[in-house]
Amino acid sequence: MKRTVDDLAAFGGTPLFDRLLHVGRPSDVDRRVLAARIDGAMERHWLTNDGPLVRTLEATLSEFLGVRHCIAVSSATVGLQLVAKALGVRGEVLMPGFTFVGTATALSWIGLTPVFCDVLPESHNLDPAEIRRRATSATAAILGVHLWGRSCDVEQLEAAARELSVPLFFDSAHALGCSHRSRPLGNFGCAEVFSLHATKVVTSLEGGVVTTNDSDLAERIRQARNFGFVKEDQTVALGINGKMNEFSAAMGLTSLEAYPGVRAHNVAVHAAYRATIVHLNEISLIEPSGPEWNYHYAILQLQEPDGFWRNAQHRLLQKENVLARRYFTPGVHRSAPYAESGHVPESLPVTERLADTLLSLPTGTQLSPAEAAAIGEFIAFCYAHRSEITDRLRGTG
Numbered sequence: 293m294k295r296t297v298d299d300l301a302a303f304g305g306t307p308l309f310d311r312l313l314h315v316g317r318p319s320d321v322d323r324r325v326l327a328a329r330i331d332g333a334m335e336r337h338w339l340t341n342d343g344p345l346v347r348t349l350e351a352t353l354s355e356f357l358g359v360r361h362c363i364a365v366s367s368a369t370v371g372l373q374l375v376a377k378a379l380g381v382r383g384e385v386l387m388p389g390f391t392f393v394g395t396a397t398a399l400s401w402i403g404l405t406p407v408f409c410d411v412l413p414e415s416h417n418l419d420p421a422e423i424r425r426r427a428t429s430a431t432a433a434i435l436g437v438h439l440w441g442r443s444c445d446v447e448q449l450e451a452a453a454r455e456l457s458v459p460l461f462f463d464s465a466h467a468l469g470c471s472h473r474s475r476p477l478g479n480f481g482c483a484e485v486f487s488l489h490a491t492k493v494v495t496s497l498e499g500g501v502v503t504t505n506d507s508d509l510a511e512r513i514r515q516a517r518n519f520g521f522v523k524e525d526q527t528v529a530l531g532i533n534g535k536m537n538e539f540s541a542a543m544g545l546t547s548l549e550a551y552p553g554v555r556a557h558n559v560a561v562h563a564a565y566r567a568t569i570v571h572l573n574e575i576s577l578i579e580p581s582g583p584e585w586n587y588h589y590a591i592l593q594l595q596e597p598d599g600f601w602r603n604a605q606h607r608l609l610q611k612e613n614v615l616a617r618r619y620f621t622p623g624v625h626r627s628a629p630y631a632e633s634g635h636v637p638e639s640l641p642v643t644e645r646l647a648d649t650l651l652s653l654p655t656g657t658q659l660s661p662a663e664a665a666a667i668g669e670f671i672a673f674c675y676a677h678r679s680e681i682t683d684r685l686r687g688t689g
């Protein structure tokens with residue numbers, strides 16, 4: 293516990309933690325079960341190409357999400373590309389400026405043009421009014437992102453997609469286990485794409501899953517995932533290698549089994565953070581969009597015009613060995629390769645304010661609720677002493 297500003301690690305004090313606390317460090321799984329699954333794959337000599345573990349993962353996820361088709365893929369990035377290709381999208385795709393850069397680069401890499409739209413200040417998700425503002429004759433699709441696992445305004449986006457006669461699909465990388473109006477995410481638009489990357493709430497190391505209730509679309513994605521093959525030596529379409537391997541599926545299944553416990557743990561972590569900062573006027577923790585939320589992201593939101601204190605808080609936490617992250621700075625439209633492309637709006641005010649004023653805090657089983665409380669108390673302490681800290685930071689550069 294810090295008593296004076298001199299106790300801060302940034303000013304020579306002892307760090308709050310003697311180990312590094314990361315955002316997105318994988319939560320614990322049952323390692324014996326994992327090892328047995330991997331051993332089984334070795335025993336079968338079946339390591340990839342639609343193996344039994346991949347099929348079990350797909351079936352388990354279909355049931356968990358209440359969706360007809362789950363197609364396991366090598367990453368969400370490839371999943372987004374497979375969906376866009378299978379939908380025949382060519383041209384411009386309307387998407388939020390406030391997301392992980394990979395949402396946009398996945399599209400650019402297959403020759404599509406992301407058109408960045410601003411987001412809503414409350415939900416941090418795509419503003420439907422922006423769709424109408426930025427649509428052109430070249431608009432070919434709408435890509436929503438359920439950021440932090442909080443659902444988009446799905447109905448409004450569906451209405452906009454109908455008006456423009458273009459498909460709607462979702463980057464649901466953050467959203468496994470979350471819902472929209474009591475229906476699990478994974479069931480909306482033409483298709484949704486979840487990430488199972490190691491930083492996500494359920495992980496297959498690298499990996500992703502495409503979900504859809506459209507059987508024809510599912511079939512086309514399955515074919516494209518495996519080089520376009522339908523039979524031993526017959527290809528029907530331009531495919532690619534987007535397959536998930538058996539070790540990844542082993543991890544995915546084991547991680548999915550751990551999910552209820554991980555979620556419960558993160559509920560406690562969130563409660564600890566919230567209790568320690570709830571009395572602060574200008575700092576809050578974002579709220580779930582509904583009862584079904586995975587609690588994977590703990591996002592601190594600061595009310596300030598310029599991001600100075602957010603950046604100071606980020607630096608102060610790092611010195612205490614808390615590796616908080618500034619997701620998603622600076623906003624995709626302001627990052628390479630888009631900033632200089634000449635195809636981006638001059639300014640997306642809400643996106644830019646969020647990029648300047650949010651801070652992601654550690655969650656997961658690496659961190660106990662008591663440690664989350666210590667981080668929250670530290671943030672409250674810094675805030676209480678912000679003028680003294682500001683002077684010293686400015687003085688020491």
Ligand SMILES: *Cc1c(COP(=O)(O)O)cnc(C)c1O
Binds near residue numbers: 370394395463465499
């Ligand atoms: C992680 C992430 C991706 C990329 O997922 P991969 O499985 O690593 O390709 C895409 N979009 C968002 C919003 C993400 O957070």
